[in-house]
Amino acid sequence: MDTSPLHHFPELLILLGVAGLTVPFLHKLKISPILGYLFCGIVVGPYGLGLLSADMPWIGVLTVQDTEAVAVFAELGVIFLMFMIGLELSLGEIWRMRHHVLGIGSLQLGLTSIAIFAIARMFGNAVEISILLGVCFSLSSTAVVMQLLEEKGKMKDPPGRLCFSILLMQDMAVVPLLTLLTAFAARTDQSLWLVSGKALLMAVGSIVVIYIAGMKVLKPVLRYADPARNREWLMSFVMFLVIGTSALTSSLGLSAALGAFLAGLLLTETECREEVRDIISPVKGILMGMFFMSVGMMIDVREVLRDPFWLIASVCGIGALKAAILFLSATVFRVGKQTAVEAAIMLGQGGEFVFVIVTMALSYKIIAPADAQFFMLVTALSLTVTPFIAPLAPKIAQVVGRSKY
Numbered sequence: 001m002d003t004s005p006l007h008h009f010p011e012l013l014i015l016l017g018v019a020g021l022t023v024p025f026l027h028k029l030k031i032s033p034i035l036g037y038l039f040c041g042i043v044v045g046p047y048g049l050g051l052l053s054a055d056m057p058w059i060g061v062l063t064v065q066d067t068e069a070v071a072v073f074a075e076l077g078v079i080f081l082m083f084m085i086g087l088e089l090s091l092g093e094i095w096r097m098r099h100h101v102l103g104i105g106s107l108q109l110g111l112t113s114i115a116i117f118a119i120a121r122m123f124g125n126a127v128e129i130s131i132l133l134g135v136c137f138s139l140s141s142t143a144v145v146m147q148l149l150e151e152k153g154k155m156k157d158p159p160g161r162l163c164f165s166i167l168l169m170q171d172m173a174v175v176p177l178l179t180l181l182t183a184f185a186a187r188t189d190q191s192l193w194l195v196s197g198k199a200l201l202m203a204v205g206s207i208v209v210i211y212i213a214g215m216k217v218l219k220p221v222l223r224y225a226d227p228a229r230n231r232e233w234l235m236s237f238v239m240f241l242v243i244g245t246s247a248l249t250s251s252l253g254l255s256a257a258l259g260a261f262l263a264g265l266l267l268t269e270t271e272c273r274e275e276v277r278d279i280i281s282p283v284k285g286i287l288m289g290m291f292f293m294s295v296g297m298m299i300d301v302r303e304v305l306r307d308p309f310w311l312i313a314s315v316c317g318i319g320a321l322k323a324a325i326l327f328l329s330a331t332v333f334r335v336g337k338q339t340a341v342e343a344a345i346m347l348g349q350g351g352e353f354v355f356v357i358v359t360m361a362l363s364y365k366i367i368a369p370a371d372a373q374f375f376m377l378v379t380a381l382s383l384t385v386t387p388f389i390a391p392l393a394p395k396i397a398q399v400v401g402r403s404k405y
Contacts, residue, residue, distance in 0.1 A: 011064045014044055019289045031387075034143050034352060037289050038380055041296020048301075064297060075256075077291030078356050080284040082257040083242050085142075085171045086264020087277060097165045099333065104162070105169025107329040112138035112322055128184045129367055132357055133375070135177050137318060139170045139351035144383055148346070148390045159342040159397070162335060166326070166347060174353055175207075178257050181357060185364035207262060210245065214266040222270050234272065235279050241267070257356075295355045299380060303373055314378045315385070319348035342397035349386045350379035 018040045026036035042048045044063050053060035117134030125133065145163055146155075154160040218241075242263045249259035267276050304311055323344040330340035358375050361367040367375075 014062065014064055015290060015293055018044060018293065019286065034292055035384055037292035038296040041293035042299055042301060045297030047299065077287040078257050079242065079246050079260040080287050082174070083260040083264040084280070084284055085174070086261040087268050087273065089168065089172070089265060089268060097168065100162060100165030101169045103333050104329050104335070105166045107332065108166060108326045109138050109169060109173055111325045111329065115321060115325065132181060132184070132361060135173065136354050136357040137350055138322070139173065139353050140167060140347040141349055141351045141383055141386065142167045142171060143352055144349065144386050145346055148387065158336065158339040159346065162330065162339055162343040163346050166343070170351070175258055175261055177357065181360055184366055210248070210262050211266065215269065218266055219270055222272055231275065231279060234275060238267070238276055238280060295359065295376065299376055300373055303377055311377055311381060315382045318350060318378065319382060323348040337400060338397045341400045342393045345393040345396060346390060349382040354379040
């Protein structure tokens with residue numbers, strides 16, 4: 001086996017070239033960057049142009065056949081995504097929006113998880129897989145929805161604030177979901193619920209210890225270093241903090257992404273939150289692009305043609321189920337009917353964390369490759385149609401708002 005540092009350079013050059021040339025073009029066409037990366041990954045992957053490399057060897061130069069190197073960058077992408085989520089949160093902000101975040105968000109998350117878990121069990125999936133599918137399909141796409149709201153200038157409107165609150169709760173749910181996935185991967189002889197409970201308790205204990213210890217050390221260090229005048233130092237320190245906390249939680253048997261989330265949560269309570277966000281965004285964008293392109297490389301579009309009915313039925317069914325539960329959850333907390341309908345339609349798609357969870361479950365051999373392929377295709381299709389459905393949400397909400405029912 002070639003162990004040269006140059007061994008994976010061709011794949012890296014292809015990915016960087018695609019990200020630098022193709023994705024900006026798609027962005028000008030108002031196509032979501034996530035969809036752009038997925039599309040590019042499909043095209044340059046083994047199930048896209050790679051299928052033609054046997055008959056036309058020159059195409060092999062432009063495609064990625066070995067996804068081993070890409071997986072490393074994909075994992076880094078997940079880590080930095082979790083870091084940015086932690087950086088966006090703050091305990092004070094969560095408390096101010098507690099009515100929507102902890103009320104509507106928790107109710108929607110719980111009811112949707114239970115409903116999808118029950119459906120997954122009806123189709124013969126194992127308990128572990130059904131739990132993972134229930135929780136991860138209850139999440140919506142923060143990246144796509146927030147981008148659409150910002151483009152339409154609706155972030156401060158009631159539906160925009162409701163969407164943001166629910167997405168905030170969903171982002172927080174990723175941490176216990178990753179912990180559950182790690183527990184399932186351990187495959188012990190203990191009870192499933194006992195293993196899950198121990199893993200969640202360990203996660204909570206680790207979060208509390210790391211958070212308290214980090215705040216005792218982090219604020220004095222940042223005050224002493226004056227990061228506003230030392231941006232190069234701040235960049236190095238942030239990278240050290242993210243990778244260090246990720247390595248720490250990984251060594252404790254938890255997810256590395258959990259450590260990255262804690263690093264973001266620690267920094268958001270400091271005075272240099274905005275500086276950190278500015279310097280890390282370009283790096284995060286590249287790494288997230290690597291992740292979504294690696295996901296695209298795993299998607300075999302031929303599967304769509306093999307079973308189009310169940311794919312379309314799953315996309316429509318999940319969207320309708322999530323929208324209905326979200327609407328009911330919002331009305332329970334006395335949100336206006338028109339606002340609840342618009343938010344429900346906006347959040348009906350599968351989220352990017354389906355790719356994260358399914359990819360990790362596949363690497364842990366918790367889920368079969370064929371099933372993983374199907375769930376990723378369902379998510380990719382639901383993300384694809386969201387930008388086309390979103391403009392209809394206000395119109396549908398107005399019609400429903402004027403009705404007497």
